Amino acid sequence: MTKTKQIETTGKTGQLTALPHERLERVWAWGGASSSMGYVFRPTTLEQLRDVFELAYQSGRSVGLKGGGNSYGDAFMNSENIVLDLSRMNRILAWDPETGVIQVEPGVSIEQAWKYILEDGWWPPVVTGTMKTTFGGCAGMNVHGKNAWQVGPIGDHILEFDLMLPSGAIMTCSREVHSDIFHAAIGGFGMLGCFTSLTLQMKRIYSGYLQVKTSAPANLQEMFTFFEENLATSNYIVGWIDAFAQGDALGRGDAHLANYLPSGADPNPQQSLRLDRQNLPDTIAGIVPKSSMWMFMRPFMNNWGTSFVNLAKYTAGHLGSGKNYWQTHAAFHFLLDYVPNWKKSYGGDGLIQYQPFIPKENAREAFAAILRTCQQHDLPNYLTVFKRHRPDDFMLTHGLDGYSMAMDFRVTDGRRPQLTTLARELDAIVLAANGRFYFAKDSTLTPETTVAYLGQDTVNQFHALKNQCDPDHILQTDLWRRLFVA
Ligand SMILES: Cc1cc2nc3c(=O)[nH]c(=O)nc-3n(C[C@H](O)[C@H](O)[C@H](O)COP(=O)(O)OP(=O)(O)OC[C@H]3O[C@@H](n4cnc5c(N)ncnc54)[C@H](O)[C@@H]3O)c2cc1C
CATH class of the missing domain: 3.30.465.10 (Uridine Diphospho-n-acetylenolpyruvylglucosamine Reductase; domain 3)
Incomplete structure (x- = not known):
């Protein structure tokens, strides 16, 4: 594997320029389980962007790019180096x-x-x-x-x-x-x-609404069946899994499918397409203000509490199974934005996510093994989201003809080493099933696992393009150094 180069370029005088201390900020992974100090710059123009790259050369520092900072791990963190926050280039x-x-x-x-x-x-x-x-x-x-x-x-x-x-x-x-x-x-x-x-x-x-239908698959087998039976006729499908359920109920959960309304189906599209129709509600169940909801969730963020919440959610889904209704696009898609700061309910050490992608022919067995392995370690994940994917042409793709399961794990000091051990075991299951991983969600992969799923040829091709676009390896992040620098 090609090694990341040290940045050798210095300023015109041959002296390295010091970076301004006032730019030093703690940059947190979205999940809040890790952070690092970086010199944060927020350009608004192309000229300012160029200036930051020039400063990187002059100071001998690397540059990590940051958008909204919603990657769960270290994808936009760049310890002791420059973090280029692009969120103000927003026209x-x-x-x-x-x-x-x-x-x-x-x-x-x-x-x-x-x-x-x-x-x-x-x-x-x-x-x-x-x-x-x-x-x-x-x-x-x-x-x-x-x-x-x-x-x-x-x-x-x-x-x-x-x-x-x-x-x-x-x-x-x-x-x-x-x-x-x-x-x-x-x-x-x-x-x-x-x-x-x-x-x-x-x-x-043609409408501000989607036609939504719900189901409550009783186990993983039924979850797969629900997806397979509806793929050809649906625009969206998403599953939620109760990761605490065991035995015959392993993999039980909720599934929602949604379809665009065809032209003419909505009698009043001018109204439903108005922005004010898409607003997410300010309260949950008409009572609890959304902004304080995470505080109510906080006492339940342990294995006992979450197993109870998962059971309650499954039971509610079961009772409402088969419901058909219209829902706004925003409400269907951005469920996770309903509760601002919900991640705070996980406590001070935050959460990490693990999202493997498995080809459809191996998915049933592999996901069952993954759920069981988490339970054996007494580390059931608290939120599990299930999706279907297809392959694509992008070099470092996570896409394949199969399924993914995004799993949120609470982090505590005591759990950190256990989570690392668990991740190694899950990696082995995913690789044996010809699966893939996703850098946006990752906190635990190793360089070896990365090469194993991407293939050495692909990794070499990516390094070759990096050497072409960025010969001095100015662009780096903590994730890059963790996974691509042997
Ligand atoms: C609650 C929640 C739900 C999510 N749901 C989904 C989902 O449904 N599907 C999904 O795929 N992901 C999902 N994610 C992950 C998220 O969509 C990705 O991590 C996404 O990349 C975050 O975008 P961002 O603008 O926050 O970028 P950041 O997290 O800041 O950066 C992402 C990557 O892009 C690079 N980058 C940023 N700006 C630029 C630029 N201008 N040029 C080149 N590279 C750049 C960064 O270096 C970094 O490697 C979710 C995350 C959260 C927190």
């Missing part, structure tokens, strides 16, 4: 309501975009479980939505992007021009260059 540069083509700066969030285009009858083709993510960060990880098996990851909807290299040069890339860099920078977690503008195709919609 919508062009929007064509006839064709649905949008051009954005990298810091534009999914929230900004859907709020901008909804009333024209469009919706982003791929959205994440939170609307706080930025297009730069979403392209950097090549995120997927609850429709991944049908429309692929966000990269499949990017028509073109501009990428600023650490030299300050800007390359325009598409499927036709610099196709190799197009397919490696999308999903390349900010290691080839910085997206400075992205052009994407949005999805036409």
